Amino acid sequence: MNIIVCIKQVPNTISVQIDSGTGRLKRDGVESIINPFDEYAIEEGLRIKERVCGKVTVVTMGPPQAETALREAIAKGADEAVLVSDRAFGGADTLATSYTLSLAIKAIGSYDIIICGKQASDGDTAQVGPGIAEMLNIPHVAYVKKIESIDNKSIKVERMMEDGYDLIESQVPVLLTVVKEINNPRIASLKGKMIAKKAVIKILDAVAIGADIKKTGLNGSPTQVMKIFTPPQRAGGEKFTGEARDVAAALVKRLSDIGIV
Amino acid sequence: MVMNYMLSEEEKMMIETARTIAVEKMKPVRKHYDEKEEFPWDIVKEFAQADLCGVYIPEEYGGFGKGIMGLVLVVEELCKVDGAIALSLAATALGTLPILIAGNEEQKKKYLPDIASGKKLAAFGLTETNAGSDATGMITTAVKDGDYYILNGTKCFITNGGDAETYTIFAKTNPARGARGISCFIMEKGIPGFEFGKKEKKMGIKASSTRELVFNNCRVHKDQLLGKEGHGLMIAQATLDNSRPGVAAQALGIAAGALDEAVAYARKRVQFGQAIASFQGIQHMLADMATEVEAARALLYASARMIDSGTEKRTSKESAMAKLFCSEVAMKVTTNAVQIFGGYGYSREYPVEKMMRDAKITTLYEGTSQIQKNEIALNLIKEFATKSK
Numbered sequence: 001m002n003i004i005v006c007i008k009q010v011p012n013t014i015s016v017q018i019d020s021g022t023g024r025l026k027r028d029g030v031e032s033i034i035n036p037f038d039e040y041a042i043e044e045g046l047r048i049k050e051r052v053c054g055k056v057t058v059v060t061m062g063p064p065q066a067e068t069a070l071r072e073a074i075a076k077g078a079d080e081a082v083l084v085s086d087r088a089f090g091g092a093d094t095l096a097t098s099y100t101l102s103l104a105i106k107a108i109g110s111y112d113i114i115i116c117g118k119q120a121s122d123g124d125t126a127q128v129g130p131g132i133a134e135m136l137n138i139p140h141v142a143y144v145k146k147i148e149s150i151d152n153k154s155i156k157v158e159r160m161m162e163d164g165y166d167l168i169e170s171q172v173p174v175l176l177t178v179v180k181e182i183n184n185p186r187i188a189s190l191k192g193k194m195i196a197k198k199a200v201i202k203i204l205d206a207v208a209i210g211a212d213i214k215k216t217g218l219n220g221s222p223t224q225v226m227k228i229f230t231p232p233q234r235a236g237g238e239k240f241t242g243e244a245r246d247v248a249a250a251l252v253k254r255l256s257d258i259g260i261v
Numbered sequence: 262m263v264m265n266y267m268l269s270e271e272e273k274m275m276i277e278t279a280r281t282i283a284v285e286k287m288k289p290v291r292k293h294y295d296e297k298e299e300f301p302w303d304i305v306k307e308f309a310q311a312d313l314c315g316v317y318i319p320e321e322y323g324g325f326g327k328g329i330m331g332l333v334l335v336v337e338e339l340c341k342v343d344g345a346i347a348l349s350l351a352a353t354a355l356g357t358l359p360i361l362i363a364g365n366e367e368q369k370k371k372y373l374p375d376i377a378s379g380k381k382l383a384a385f386g387l388t389e390t391n392a393g394s395d396a397t398g399m400i401t402t403a404v405k406d407g408d409y410y411i412l413n414g415t416k417c418f419i420t421n422g423g424d425a426e427t428y429t430i431f432a433k434t435n436p437a438r439g440a441r442g443i444s445c446f447i448m449e450k451g452i453p454g455f456e457f458g459k460k461e462k463k464m465g466i467k468a469s470s471t472r473e474l475v476f477n478n479c480r481v482h483k484d485q486l487l488g489k490e491g492h493g494l495m496i497a498q499a500t501l502d503n504s505r506p507g508v509a510a511q512a513l514g515i516a517a518g519a520l521d522e523a524v525a526y527a528r529k530r531v532q533f534g535q536a537i538a539s540f541q542g543i544q545h546m547l548a549d550m551a552t553e554v555e556a557a558r559a560l561l562y563a564s565a566r567m568i569d570s571g572t573e574k575r576t577s578k579e580s581a582m583a584k585l586f587c588s589e590v591a592m593k594v595t596t597n598a599v600q601i602f603g604g605y606g607y608s609r610e611y612p613v614e615k616m617m618r619d620a621k622i623t624t625l626y627e628g629t630s631q632i633q634k635n636e637i638a639l640n641l642i643k644e645f646a647t648k649s650k
Contacts, residue, residue, distance in 0.1 A: 186311075
């Protein structure tokens with residue numbers, strides 16, 4: 001079974017700042033980590049491999065330094081790593097990223113399962129995973145919290161919902177985005193880290209994946225950030241005090257005044 | 262910030278891996294295991310998965326091949342968070358060293374890979390009720406019967422007892438010969454006549470099991486003998502030369518962890534309108550603690566490097582110095598950490614009281630501080646005598 005895990009290198013959100021001029025994240029000098037949700041995607045890929053045999057290929061689109069994230073994934077047990085990197089990919093929104101990654105996945109070759117974290121901790125859009133599935137014309141299931149069963153033809157998963165979960169069966173190949181409830185990611189082993197140090201990371205550029213550079217990077221991104229700001233803090237609520245009877249009456253009156261009841 | 266000890270990239274890798282497990286996996290459960298006195302199997306699995314169990318075992322037997330220094334770095338880092346949970350790994354090293362030191366190729370191939378992978382834990386069985394500092398006082402016997410030895414007797418205070426699969430056991434094969442009449446055997450859990458007795462209730466290191474091993478006409482094949490008959494005590498001494506830095510690392514880790522807690526608390530705790538870290542009385546305590554911890558680390562790393570270099574035949578003196586100094590520092594530093602926390606330090610709500618309880622054992626097992634001093638003095642005098650000949 002060929003398993004592809006898409007990951008993203010993100011700034012460690014504990015220390016992130018926003019450039020007030022451009023509205024973008026200030027990435028210089030900020031420690032980079034694997035997007036926390038992608039850690040669950042890597043772990044689930046490894047678990048599928050351990051369950052049914054196969055190969056885990058981890059893919060990221062990013063600048064050359066994103067290689068660090070790929071080596072971390074190899075240290076945890078991924079078999080191969082591909083860095084999709086080209087100046088023409090810079091400044092991509094979710095549409096251009098989905099396009100680029102879908103071409104990269106085609107270039108890698110055959111796949112049965114593609115796994116992504118449910119969203120990235122910097123953009124928080126949750127669009128790239130489903131976007132890749134659309135471009136590849138395969139089904140996807142988002143917010144997967146458990147893989148019930150899996151074989152070469154089909155997969156049964158639990159999709160987390162607000163009020164419970166859906167049990168979904170899908171054909172393979174399929175793309176899944178996973179939530180943190182799905183597993184408890186392992187810590188990279190010493191031998192894994194030694195392998196990661198020496199691993200050769202394959203680099204794919206725009207030519208290698210046959211990308212139309214009008215559809216990649218800034219050129220291919222309809223999304224434009226107009227303004228970014230910190231929303232004002234919510235003011236404290238109203239407090240009613242006094243006898244229970246009076247408080248209840250006052251509360252009902254207030255709620256009906258603002259049209260809630 | 263620690264001083265620069267010229268650690269290799271692989272050594273830093275081991276520290277980083279141990280730190281991740283300590284902080285992410287051990288810290289959330291350390292209180293649970295201390296209070297419930299349960300064996301920390303969940304964490305042992307993490308050690309195994311991350312390849313920490315075999316850091317000191319040569320690569321040809323499935324380990325990471327980083328010697329006593331590797332063991333020291335990992336144990337120190339884990340013990341900064343919890344000195345009891347980490348003991349499952351450190352005591353396994355103690356039980357494994359006799360095989361590394363005296364085992365033949367077949368024995369090494371048979372036992373080391375499972376220990377290196379963390380599939381099995383090991384334990385060291387020397388101590389008896391009336392044979393502590395004086396190991397020659399043991400009464401467990403191994404009587405030869407054809408191709409077998411028959412063991413009878415009881416070992417006590419055995420760390421990992423009952424939870425380990427592989428045991429290195431010392432018994433008298435020739436009681437008349439005293440120190441030269443002791444032999445060492447590899448024994449596996451589950452063989453007929455090998456049972457587990459009383460489990461100790463202890464002051465600290467509660468997440469570690471300490472148990473009696475009972476041998477009742479227990480038959481063990483002669484292939485399980487380590488080294489030659491009668492060489493047991495020499496194997497035990499060589500083992501302790503290599504393992505005492507492990508105890509020293511445990512002590513150092515506990516001390517370093519307590520120091521971190523004390524500094525953080527002193528900066529946060531406000532009395533008389535200011536953080537207590539601004540008082541010179543507290544500052545001087547912290548300064549002493551930090552200096553002692555760093556001195557302990559320097560002595561320990563130097564001893565571990567000396568052992569690994571293999572340039573000296575015996576390193577009894579240096580191992581004893583590291584163990585003596587680190588364990589006494591651990592007791593001083595943890596006691597002062599409790600002092601800095603004041604009444605809160607005495608409460609189980611905060612981690613320093615546990616660190617103080619856990620630290621005490623390091624001045625006792627694998628030789629008390631007094632025994633370490635005997636060892637140091639004896640070797641000092643011997644070296645001087647050799648030089649002046």
